[in-house]
Amino acid sequence: MVHVDTMENFRLGCHRHDPDVPLDQGPYDRKHQSTVVAQLEQVFEEDLKYARKIEYQQWRGRGFFSQFLELLSLPIRQQL
Numbered sequence: 001m002v003h004v005d006t007m008e009n010f011r012l013g014c015h016r017h018d019p020d021v022p023l024d025q026g027p028y029d030r031k032h033q034s035t036v037v038a039q040l041e042q043v044f045e046e047d048l049k050y051a052r053k054i055e056y057q058q059w060r061g062r063g064f065f066s067q068f069l070e071l072l073s074l075p076i077r078q079q080l
Helices: 002-015 030-048 056-060 064-079
Strands: none
């Protein structure tokens, strides 16, 4: 959903200076933007429920297998 909304904003960005496109509607409307911000904040708060704090020493002390999996995931890291 975030990706689609971002792409819509990008695609419509070329019409920003077009006088025929009202800026008080669609992705430029403050109400629309505040709705998107509220959704993103809600998703972030939901993600925090499943997060846990890891200290640097804990991360450095992770096992060989974890490090190996990280290395294998490098080619697809952007998609994760």
